[in-house]
Amino acid sequence: MNNEQKRDFADFVAARSDSLIRLAYVLTGDQATAEDLLQTALTKTTSRWNKIRDNPEAYVRKVMYHEQVSRWRSPRWGREKLVDSPPERMASDRTAEVDDHLALQQALRALPPRKRAVLVLRYYEDLPESEVATIMGCSVGTVRSQTHQAITRLRELVRKPVMLEAWK
Amino acid sequence: MNVDEKTIAAELRRLADASRPVNEQAMVARAVAGARRRRLTWSLAASAVAVAAGALIAVPLTLGTTTATPASGPAGLPANTSAQLQSVRDCMPLGGPVDGMDTRKRYPADADVKDFRELVVYRDDVGSTALVGSETGFVLCTPQKDKEAFPSSPVFTPWGSALPGDLDAGVSGPLTVDAYTTETDSNAMSDDDQSGGRYRVVAGRVAREVTRVEIDWADGRRTDAAVAGGFFIGRVPARVNADGKHLDTPAVTVTAYDQTGEVIDRRAEVPYAPLGPVSR
Numbered sequence: 001m002n003n004e005q006k007r008d009f010a011d012f013v014a015a016r017s018d019s020l021i022r023l024a025y026v027l028t029g030d031q032a033t034a035e036d037l038l039q040t041a042l043t044k045t046t047s048r049w050n051k052i053r054d055n056p057e058a059y060v061r062k063v064m065y066h067e068q069v070s071r072w073r074s075p076r077w078g079r080e081k082l083v084d085s086p087p088e089r090m091a092s093d094r095t096a097e098v099d100d101h102l103a104l105q106q107a108l109r110a111l112p113p114r115k116r117a118v119l120v121l122r123y124y125e126d127l128p129e130s131e132v133a134t135i136m137g138c139s140v141g142t143v144r145s146q147t148h149q150a151i152t153r154l155r156e157l158v159r160k161p162v163m164l165e166a167w168k
Numbered sequence: 169m170n171v172d173e174k175t176i177a178a179e180l181r182r183l184a185d186a187s188r189p190v191n192e193q194a195m196v197a198r199a200v201a202g203a204r205r206r207r208l209t210w211s212l213a214a215s216a217v218a219v220a221a222g223a224l225i226a227v228p229l230t231l232g233t234t235t236a237t238p239a240s241g242p243a244g245l246p247a248n249t250s251a252q253l254q255s256v257r258d259c260m261p262l263g264g265p266v267d268g269m270d271t272r273k274r275y276p277a278d279a280d281v282k283d284f285r286e287l288v289v290y291r292d293d294v295g296s297t298a299l300v301g302s303e304t305g306f307v308l309c310t311p312q313k314d315k316e317a318f319p320s321s322p323v324f325t326p327w328g329s330a331l332p333g334d335l336d337a338g339v340s341g342p343l344t345v346d347a348y349t350t351e352t353d354s355n356a357m358s359d360d361d362q363s364g365g366r367y368r369v370v371a372g373r374v375a376r377e378v379t380r381v382e383i384d385w386a387d388g389r390r391t392d393a394a395v396a397g398g399f400f401i402g403r404v405p406a407r408v409n410a411d412g413k414h415l416d417t418p419a420v421t422v423t424a425y426d427q428t429g430e431v432i433d434r435r436a437e438v439p440y441a442p443l444g445p446v447s448r
Contacts (some may be wrong), residue, residue, distance in 0.1 A: 009199070025184055031377070033186060035190055042198075082336065124184070141349070
């Protein structure tokens, strides 16, 4: 990058980093991993800055989705992992005491990244199924089925204690 | 509870609200430099310092890690104000840090005073001690009331205690203790002070989420360190052992807290150790 491009890139990051870290956090569930994800996406962005400088944010977001899902596909990542202790959430005899929001948030954290990514694209980014399919590189039918499975799994997780699926 | 599009969207937004702003300048710098992860080591600006065979001098050790989270060192060095620049120059009258074995010699030879920043200062009723650092290492600076009698000895210690040192060196969690040593503050000398104006000093690096660092001096005293820009430092007057000859320097425990008051890292049983590189 030449100096002018670096300035443009710095201006873009300064203007959009708050929004981008929010998205990274929703995808990953913790600050450190979110920052790693965003850093990776920004680094990839610099190498293609000339081509995407008209709409760099769309590119960064797309890279973050792909990075997160591919990280999940990596052999180093278990799709479901045993956790030391169940996430802090309602037990059956304390249901009435626990905030619904907390239960749903814990369930979202417990979803595997691909399922979570579909929900983020559909309901956090509010994108139509066709655009979600384009970003994720799959068919609209796959987006529908993934969304359905994710919501079904969320409902199960909200109803019963989370033991096997972990955030990461 | 009802789990539908509306509740999911609301919960995702609530989750996003838990994120914290990033250090955008550091991210830009790393992206341009080609770093893919925050924790990657910063490239060294300085050329590697020649490592000659030499005796082990000392190494500040940290034991008893209670938290292991991905971490990186401080994002970078702040700029000195003119007053800070003067303080750093006063601390390094030879124009750079000095050799722990011979404080009349500069060491490393290519470390220049202009590379050093006043990172964080602990002030008490008597005086102050500052952590002053460069991209590769640090010194401690304690302004004296009598510079002739008590000349400054800014002994260079590489970050991570091993040459060549960089800001991520030795970082394994949100809290890194880089120094537990003693400094002389001539402002504290008095007829009834048996320690000779000595202070026990603990300093190091912390992650951005650390807002408070507490030092347990293992003698009934606890103090909050000064924290700024990813660095911390604290000091207390040293006490003399029962033998009346030696300073009491038991191992200390250092604890890092986040803004909610939660403990996010702790280093227990950090032993006292003079400063300096592990090897040359």
